[in-house]
Amino acid sequence: MSVKVSNISKVYKEQRALNDVSFEIQQGEIVGLLGPNGAGKSTLMKILTGYLLPSSGDLTVFESSVINTPIEVQKEIGYLPEHNPLYDDMYVREYLQFVCELHKISKKLVEKVILKVGLQLEAHKKIHELSKGYQQRVGLAAAIVHDPQVLVLDEPTTGLDPNQLLEIRSLIKELGAEKIVLFSTHILQEVEAVCERVLVLKKGVIVADEKLADLKAQQVQIIEVGFDFQIEERVFQSIPNIESVLNVGQNNWELSFSTQEDMRSEVFDFATKNGLKIVQLNSKNKNLESLFRELTL
Secondary structure, X not given: OEEEEEEEEEEEOOEEEEEEEEEEEEOOOEEEEEOOOOOOHHHHHHHHOOOOOOOEEEEEEOXXXXXXXXXXXXXXXXXXXXXXXXXXXXXXXXXXXXXXXXXXXXXXXXHHHHHHHOOOOOOOOEHHHOOHHHHHHHHHXXXXXXXXXXXXXXXXXXXXXXXXXXXXXXXXXXXXXXXXXXEEOOOHHHHHHHOOEEEEEEOOEEEEEEEHHHHHHOOOEEEEEEEXXXXXXXXXXXXXXXXXXXXEEOOEEEEEEOOOOOOHHHHHHHHHHOOOOEEEEEEEEOOHHHHHHHHHO
């Protein structure tokens, strides 16, 4: 079972928000959706939930079309929007019972979902009395109370403290073991912590669709080094595993290595061999953040 997006485009008057977007997500996958502001993420999520229809293309959820059978598709989707809309004057338990009524399901499911998202001590309170983190949990509870097979989560960890963050991450991973989860966030560390795969949108186009495990396997180690003396670029070729050399100003260089082995000792040996003094040395990996910048700038 899967969610399949086929050649979706969305045009608002003269603005093309999405341009021929295609991808497929299988059951049991947690996929991160990344992109700068204006990339088309919100439009895509609204189409996924059936709130908007595409200008062209189609979306199927377990072989049901969002265009031809929107109600059937929406029954299988749970959605937590970025700006979590809640009825502030309702009690937590009362609100979740109301959501059950909308879905025409048993109110007995409320106690189960309250336990699942950790709202036991807050369920008797009015929603406006809760912290933002707990309000986010209420929104997540409302999104999963009808046991949907697809979850669309827009900035789900907003406003959570570090302990709550770990708990919600764990819950999303648990849900993702048996459901399809599309997870949109601006916090790249959240994607690395929770997701198995990443989609990157730029100006309405998918510019990357990669598994995080593959990205990590392809990581390039970068060492920034400064010497007390100017040398020629060709001299660096004697360092093992060196992939590229970039002069970033006077005696400062950015060295890229095609290995995850720490190459700083090799750079020290290189400096000693060539009679150079190292005045600065920094090591970093080409991670999701650097990939995101490369793809979206």
